[in-house]
Amino acid sequence: xxxxxxxxxxxxxxxxxxxxxxxxxxxxxxxxxxxxxxxxxxxxxxxxxxxxxxxxxxxxxxxxxxxxxxxxxxxxxxxxxxxxxxxxxxxxxxxxxxxxxxxxxxxxxxxxxxxxxxxxxxxxxxxxxxxxxxxxxxxxxxxxxxxxxxxxxxxxxxxxxxxxxxxxxxxxxxxxxxxxxxxxxxxxxxxxxxxxxxxxxxxxxxxxxxxxxxxxxxxxxxxxxxxxxxxxxxxxxxxxxxxxxxxxxxxxxxxxxxxxxxxxxxxxxxxxxxxxxxx
Numbered sequence: 001x002x003x004x005x006x007x008x009x010x011x012x013x014x015x016x017x018x019x020x021x022x023x024x025x026x027x028x029x030x031x032x033x034x035x036x037x038x039x040x041x042x043x044x045x046x047x048x049x050x051x052x053x054x055x056x057x058x059x060x061x062x063x064x065x066x067x068x069x070x071x072x073x074x075x076x077x078x079x080x081x082x083x084x085x086x087x088x089x090x091x092x093x094x095x096x097x098x099x100x101x102x103x104x105x106x107x108x109x110x111x112x113x114x115x116x117x118x119x120x121x122x123x124x125x126x127x128x129x130x131x132x133x134x135x136x137x138x139x140x141x142x143x144x145x146x147x148x149x150x151x152x153x154x155x156x157x158x159x160x161x162x163x164x165x166x167x168x169x170x171x172x173x174x175x176x177x178x179x180x181x182x183x184x185x186x187x188x189x190x191x192x193x194x195x196x197x198x199x200x201x202x203x204x205x206x207x208x209x210x211x212x213x214x215x216x217x218x219x220x221x222x223x224x225x226x227x228x229x230x231x232x233x234x235x236x237x238x239x240x241x242x243x244x245x246x247x248x249x250x251x252x253x254x255x256x257x258x259x260x261x262x263x264x265x266x267x268x269x270x271x272x273x274x275x276x277x278x279x
Contacts (some may be wrong), residue, residue: 001081002134002143005072007064008038009088010123011260019257022129025069027095028062035225038261047261048234048269059265063094069102077108082140085269086114086126086147088262089195107236113142117195121229121257121275122154127175129226152193153223155279156232157200157216159209160187161238161270189267207239217274226277227254234269242272
């Protein structure tokens with residue numbers, strides 16, 4: 001048996017995990033003094049509503065411990081199962097480090113760890129592809145080889161509606177955020193080849209932002225064998241405007257997906273964009 005394991009940054013719902021038989025190792029989120037398990041006992045909307053209601057505190061996310069992974073790895077070893085574990089970018093979190101430490105403690109060869117070098121629903125695409133290969137009889141090694149090739153082709157472009165949360169999370173100075181807010185700047189972000197979140201453009205106002213996203217998607221050679229996701233955080237108005245432009249231009253959107261807490265707390269409500277796989 002091949003067991004597919006993801007951390008909660010993959011942004012699966014509990015129903016999707018159950019349906020696909022994918023196992024979850026949650027990250028932790030601290031709101032004030034209360035610790036929640038991401039994707040388990042706090043919903044995405046609850047997180048965003050907390051962000052909107054509390055401007056003085058900022059959520060803290062914590063990687064799973066090695067023991068969290070070890071309990072799964074030891075059980076797999078006991079049952080002779082293979083494990084394909086797909087993880088949040090090592091450039092964004094210490095989650096990979098915890099998993100590698102747990103693997104060394106388990107001392108079991110059939111554990112395969114994939115540093116996705118990405119986040120959120122890009123990891124979801126990798127995990128769903130792994131599940132398809134598993135159901136078609138592929139081995140753990142074959143799945144990992146395919147994922148290592150696919151992960152560099154799985155990409156995102158998303159527009160932030162506000163600079164507030166980059167500033168609150170310490171990724172932007174107050175002065176820079178203030179200037180950007182006055183100018184109504186909307187940063188466009190992506191995930192780099194090194195697995196880091198990067199700003200690739202700053203647009204002035206909603207209309208220019210959506211025009212930039214449309215221009216970007218029309219430059220791309222998209223692999224239609226994989227999903228084309230419309231992505232949002234909280235509030236769908238911006239996504240609905242963008243999706244209308246996509247449909248009018250002849251694109252078929254597979255699904256609108258919501259970014260969870262791990263990434264969402266740093267980019268805030270009102271985000272819109274797209275996730276795709278390039279040929």
